Amino acid sequence: MKRYSITTLNEFIIQRQADFPYAKGELSRLLYHFVVAAKILHKKVNKAGLVDILGSAGQTNVQGEEQKKLDVFADEVFISALQASGEVCGLVTEENQEIITFDDNLSRDGKYIFMMDPLDGSSNIDVNVSIGTIFSIFRRVSPRGHSARPEDFLQEGSRMVAAGYVVYGSSTMLVYTTGHGVSGFTLDPSIGEFCLSHPDIKMPAYGTIYSINEGHYIKFPDGVKKFIKYCQENDPETNRPYTSRYIGSLVADFHRNLLKGGIFMYPQTATATTGKLRLAYECNPIAFIAEQAGGKASDGTQRILDLKPESVHQRTPFYTGSRAMVELLEEMISGA
Numbered sequence: 001m002k003r004y005s006i007t008t009l010n011e012f013i014i015q016r017q018a019d020f021p022y023a024k025g026e027l028s029r030l031l032y033h034f035v036v037a038a039k040i041l042h043k044k045v046n047k048a049g050l051v052d053i054l055g056s057a058g059q060t061n062v063q064g065e066e067q068k069k070l071d072v073f074a075d076e077v078f079i080s081a082l083q084a085s086g087e088v089c090g091l092v093t094e095e096n097q098e099i100i101t102f103d104d105n106l107s108r109d110g111k112y113i114f115m116m117d118p119l120d121g122s123s124n125i126d127v128n129v130s131i132g133t134i135f136s137i138f139r140r141v142s143p144r145g146h147s148a149r150p151e152d153f154l155q156e157g158s159r160m161v162a163a164g165y166v167v168y169g170s171s172t173m174l175v176y177t178t179g180h181g182v183s184g185f186t187l188d189p190s191i192g193e194f195c196l197s198h199p200d201i202k203m204p205a206y207g208t209i210y211s212i213n214e215g216h217y218i219k220f221p222d223g224v225k226k227f228i229k230y231c232q233e234n235d236p237e238t239n240r241p242y243t244s245r246y247i248g249s250l251v252a253d254f255h256r257n258l259l260k261g262g263i264f265m266y267p268q269t270a271t272a273t274t275g276k277l278r279l280a281y282e283c284n285p286i287a288f289i290a291e292q293a294g295g296k297a298s299d300g301t302q303r304i305l306d307l308k309p310e311s312v313h314q315r316t317p318f319y320t321g322s323r324a325m326v327e328l329l330e331e332m333i334s335g336a
């Protein structure tokens with residue numbers, strides 16, 4: 001009789017603690033509190049059609065985007081969980097204009113900075129399409145025992161210690177990395193645990209999917225237009241034309257391409273010259289995962305993880321996915 005071995009997220013984290021000689025369980029406790037909040041949000045998402053959490057909350061976030069009720073709920077749940085962990089001295093979320101610092105004695109001694117988009121793809125909430133949570137974790141650079149300082153939040157992505165996302169779809173899945181490969185865990189509702197379902201994820205070097213909002217085509221840079229045309233051309237040797245797939249949720253679009261191969265593009269436009277996606281808590285964590293899985297992430301000319309942020313809500317053009325596809329796009333952008 002065949003035996004099945006199940007590894008829960010908690011077991012996996014404990015097994016990997018040796019990867020961090022400077023840590024003494026703090027990162028594990030932090031991830032545990034984050035996961036508890038993710039499970040709470042999972043329950044709310046599953047009940048979205050039955051309770052009063054759909055629709056607008058009647059206010060806008062720092063980006064000028066209308067907040068949905070579930071956005072606000074997610075933001076509050078994660079902030080509460082991260083403060084309770086005692087391991088986070090400060091955080092940034094998409095929904096808050098200002099940096100949030102925790103000034104209780106325990107949190108001031110925390111080692112970590114947390115940056116997140118609590119609910120990515122919120123425009124999909126009302127129509128039952130996949131949404132997600134994106135996060136990145138940094139070690140603070142300011143002295144422990146004091147409140148977090150601005151420089152803690154303005155670090156290059158290459159200094160991340162962990163990053164990941166949760167996708168709430170047909171199943172709820174957590175994908176994360178600590179710089180030692182990418183692992184995926186699927187939530188088993190029957191036991192309330194995330195279980196290892198996708199060990200050592202590797203992104204295919206080539207793909208046949210391109211993801212971009214082509215409704216803005218006329219405003220795209222010439223190099224991006226050239227690449228789109230390349231994807232649409234017929235060439236049996238390279239299996240073109242490629243398939244266009246765009247959900248409108250960074251987590252959902254990237255997750256599909258991570259597993260199947262492809263490229264996600266969100267360029268600057270004539271009216272949004274710095275792009276739309278936020279560097280610190282959208283592009284950086286996705287870029288970290290992409291690189292750890294063998295893929296690539298770029299702003300079109302340079303590596304995303306090398307960008308030095310000037311503000312916590314800074315935007316950037318963003319291209320990520322299968323390495324060969326991103327490199328070809330970069331060539332077309334540089335030659336345009």
